[in-house]
Amino acid sequence: MSASITLAGEGQIALKQSQKKPLVITKFIFANVPGLNPETPVDRAAGKPPAGQIVQVYDIPEENRGFVNPNQVVYSAQLGSDIGDWDFNWVGLEDADGLLFAVSYVPLQQKRKNIPPLQIGNNVTRNFLVAFDGAQALTGISIDASTWQHDFTVRLAGIDERERLSNRNLYGRAFFFSNSLIFEKVDSGYQINGGTAFVEGIRVAIAKSEAVTGVIPVGKIWLDVWLERRLNDRVAAWKVVFGEQADYTDAAGVRHYCVPLADFISSSNIVDLRDAEPVGGALVKYFASRTGDYPLLRARGTTKEDVDLGNLPNAKSDDPATNSSEILATTAALNKLQKQVDDSMTGMVAAFAMTAAPPGWLKCNGAAVSRTAYPRLFGWLGTHYGAGDGTTTFNLPDMRGLFPRGWDDGRGLDPGRAFGVYQDMMIHSHAHTASAAAVGDHLHAAWTDAQGNHVHRTWTDAQGAHNHSAPSSPGIGQGAGGLNSVQQSGGAHETSWAGAHAHNIGMDAAGHHAHNVGVGGGGAHTHGITVAAAGGTETRPRNLALFYCIKY
Structure with a gap:
């Protein structure tokens, strides 16, 4: 629905303000205009409809004029059930000068007269709100519009x-x-x-x-x-x-x-x-609490072709050993499978990277645990790792601080070893290299033995005939001619040189023989040997400390 002050109405407002005269709205005009679209904007330049389209003219009583605020005034038409029958889709306001002041387009409305018992009439109330600056002052309206009964026809239609x-x-x-x-x-x-x-x-x-x-x-x-x-x-x-x-x-x-x-x-x-x-x-x-179907839900829309099953409700099995791609496993089958997995793992020892046993596992700490609380584990271990109290408990293996080793089981690498027994550490037989330290500087005595009494014969050869002359004067001296003089006790004599010559000396061999050589001891002493230590307090490879648990 659209409503607006006409162009002529705007001109009338300006004229009355300039003349300092009041603007007086006197009439409602109702019309049925063929083909009128109530959603289109009002044609502000148009005049009143032709007389043949006007279905009712309503004179506005003084008390049906009111103000909403200084810039808004409202006019009301109250049509009782004594008026009718006609339809309308056009409503206008006319001032005292006969000028079309405002227009409203509305959906086609019915006004019916009360004609008992053939027809029950209706009452129609139409309100027309006009807004412009100084509206209350220009129209001179002094009645508060909140005291009126307004027309709720359009509002109820909207509801x-x-x-x-x-x-x-x-x-x-x-x-x-x-x-x-x-x-x-x-x-x-x-x-x-x-x-x-x-x-x-x-x-x-x-x-x-x-x-x-x-x-x-x-x-x-x-x-x-x-x-x-x-x-x-x-x-x-x-x-x-x-x-x-x-x-x-x-x-x-x-x-x-x-x-x-x-x-x-x-x-x-x-x-x-x-x-x-x-x-x-x-x-x-x-x-x-719906018990029927939801047709658009995927579960409802699923067909046997979607899942390749001929009869979905019956294509199920409680047997986890069933090997078919067209049979669905039930929860019973899953529970049986879970039990098989748990049973097959009972007694398994595993290392965990945490310090608490996960669900379904116990610490491998040698503790005594209940035979009735862990019947499957007791059935496998028995009292092999300890009988507990002998009646109600049994002992778990103790892996704390130990390395696991595979049971020999007849291979011969660890012969004679019983299953599940503790084995202490051992070092494989091996050799170490050694060196001797120096004792310090010292002497050893040595000798040769005698090989019997014997002599060696010697001789000189002749050097030809010659003589030696001796001087008469005593003492030793050198005479003329290069002679040496020697003075001997008991008398003096002179010997003269016989000239330069030599005498060869010879020595005979004493025969074949040997000399024994002995070396005496250097005194009582020792040579020190040092072997260096390697390692710590135990023999072990590189390792990581993990937490061993056993599945029950």
């Missing part, structure tokens, strides 16, 4: 539409409760079953089944639903129609919605086309 759209969001295009409004054959005729349905948000409620008369043509049967104006209210109305249908707007501007009810093939073959749900009570309770 109806909002409710319809809200229902449309909830129920969709069409929603039928169980067998409500089903088209069916009864005896020799046909009927629409009673019940409740929502069509485009309009609630259609039929208290009891109603007959469908006339010849039923082959083809689709439709339900035509609309909101019908009855007095001051609008109520749901419906009718059954045939052939191909679509939503439409009738000559009075009322919107109709058409949905299929059935496909009439023959009197014995009627196909229900309603979008129905098996709702027998409150909708919220139905959703909370």
